Amino acid sequence: MTLSLSVVLAVSALMFGLGVYGALTQRNAIRVLMCIELVLNSVNINLVAFSRYVGPDQALGQVFTVFVMTVAAAEAAVGLAIILMVARRKAHIDIDQINLLKW
Amino acid sequence: MTVTDWVFLAVAAVTLFSAYRVVVSRKIMHAALWLGLTFFGVAGIFLLLGADFLAAAQVLVYVGAVTTIIIFGIMLSTPEELRGPSPEAGSDAASSAAPTRRSFLPLVTAIGFAAVMVALVNRGEWPSPPGSVSTDTPRLLGEALFTRFVIPFEVASVVLLVALVGAIALALKEESGQ
Numbered sequence: 001m002t003l004s005l006s007v008v009l010a011v012s013a014l015m016f017g018l019g020v021y022g023a024l025t026q027r028n029a030i031r032v033l034m035c036i037e038l039v040l041n042s043v044n045i046n047l048v049a050f051s052r053y054v055g056p057d058q059a060l061g062q063v064f065t066v067f068v069m070t071v072a073a074a075e076a077a078v079g080l081a082i083i084l085m086v087a088r089r090k091a092h093i094d095i096d097q098i099n100l101l102k103w
Numbered sequence: 104m105t106v107t108d109w110v111f112l113a114v115a116a117v118t119l120f121s122a123y124r125v126v127v128s129r130k131i132m133h134a135a136l137w138l139g140l141t142f143f144g145v146a147g148i149f150l151l152l153g154a155d156f157l158a159a160a161q162v163l164v165y166v167g168a169v170t171t172i173i174i175f176g177i178m179l180s181t182p183e184e185l186r187g188p189s190p191e192a193g194s195d196a197a198s199s200a201a202p203t204r205r206s207f208l209p210l211v212t213a214i215g216f217a218a219v220m221v222a223l224v225n226r227g228e229w230p231s232p233p234g235s236v237s238t239d240t241p242r243l244l245g246e247a248l249f250t251r252f253v254i255p256f257e258v259a260s261v262v263l264l265v266a267l268v269g270a271i272a273l274a275l276k277e278e279s280g281q
Contacts, residue, residue, distance in 0.1 A: 003107050003151065005229040010221045011115040011148070015122050017217030022126035024209035030176055031131060034138050037169060038122050041145045044161075052152045053230055059243040062154050063252055066244070069164050070259045074266030076169045080176035081273035087180035 008049040015042035029083045029093040033076065040072045111151050118144030131177055139170040156241040 015038060022035030044065045051061025087093050121144060124137040142165035149158040248256050 003105075003111050006224045006227070007108075007111070007115075008148070008152070009224040011119065013217050013220035013224065014119055016220070017213040018119070018122045018126055020216060021209050021213035024212060025206070026126075028131060030173060030180070031134060033176075034125055034134060034173060037138065037165070038125060038141065041142065041165070044157075045145060045148055048149055048152050048154045048157060052154070056153070057243075059154075059240055059247060062157055062240065062244055063247045065154075065157055066160070066248065067255060067259050069160060070263055073164055073168060074263055076172055077270040078266050078273070080172055081270040083176055084179055084274050093180055 005049060005053045009046065012042045012045040012049070015045070027094050027096050029086070029095050029098075030080070032095060033079050033083070037072065037076065040068060044068055107151065111148070114144055114147040114151065118148065132174070135170060135173050135177060138173065139166050142166045142170065154240055156244055 019035045019038030019042060022038065023032050026032050026035060047061040047065045047068070049061075051059055051065075055061070083093055086098060090098070118141055121137045121140040125134045125141060128134040128137060142161060146158045146161040146166070149155075149161055
């Protein structure tokens, strides 16, 4: 296996950029959540790649990826519950118009 | 270029294209399905990097659970966007209901970050891949999780439990909650 680490890291960086762009531009709250999932996945690729290339006999990066997956699942569940509440009260989930806490 | 390289490039291309479609798809349901394909691609990348347990967990957790819960959220909350933009909407409503914010700053941020990262990655001195890798990552992962990282592991399970109970409590109907 001669796959070079820099190619994997470049793919992860591109995916991170896509996720950040989506999270900053989308106005639908569910889409913002999806783009955050993209960002978390690109970080997971980074962790697994470093775990494979730097310390393959310890799998520490993979342990960290397990924790990222746990937190991502919790974030998706709580985020969608909040979005459901907002949708029930305001009949839309446009994050530009959800400004109750705005000064 | 070995076979592994070509397979990795193909999987990475599919992953990046579907991630791009997540961002630009007009219908949110299509975006959710492209997100599922992106998760599958990431699982393929995990497999190519030798993390077979994580690839299985990725398919189970992300493709099986997160995509499903997002599709549930879409179906429960946004009926009008699910059908796509209605053609008879007025021009003022159309301008205010544009799906994205048109501004150059997010583009500059995203492209700038990706460009800087790719440039740094290309300049860096990276370790060459080790020749032999132990193939029993589930054993390595389990030993690390239950000996050295047992406290974070328990904390993560408590976080998951609290998040699930909190999600149920948040999504309960108001009438039954009072």
